[in-house]
Amino acid sequence: MNELNIDFYKQNSIIVAKNLLGKKIERIHQDGTYNLYTITATEAYLGEEDKACHASKGRTARTEVMFQRGGLIYVYLIYGIHWMLNIVTGDLNSPQAVLICGLDNIRGSGRIGKLLKIDKSFYGEDITKSNRIKIYDAPIIEKFDQLPRKGINYAGTEWINKLWRFEANYSNFNT
């Protein structure tokens, strides 16, 4: 299996979010054990205009990594409980990210963080170079649902109405 490269992540977040469906994510633990999952749901966050995107608040310590080039990992703790796993996309100074919302038949970004044992230490890590989390190429998924993003009611109707959540059908996989 080939790992996805920087050029893949440098595309805009909507393209990356769609094309990540069906790709394989591997988590290698310190004891040498590992797990492999299929990405089945993603959400795209696109630029400073997008009121649902954290980068719309400007460049801060937390959002800094989104202003870097694609391929870096953006993680943060939400509601004091859940670690969200995102991959930065786009080019330098074009803040974008894709949130991983589903793996195999497990749905929910909070559950994904727990499943993969994500924490602050992943912030800014280059996923194309990491030795503990990797994403491998796999055939494009043609059929998927487009839905509004979840949990962003504060962003205003224009941004709530964007269908930037992408869900593959479970039946595409042997889960």
Add this chain to the structure above:
DNA sequence: CCAGTGATCAGG
């Protein structure tokens, strides 16, 4: 329906 739980950020 709503509590849990803590980092983060703007404002004094």
Add this chain to the structure above:
DNA sequence: CTGATCACTGGA
């Protein structure tokens, strides 16, 4: 320093 807010989940 304070206090509000938050890409969520699980249990009444």
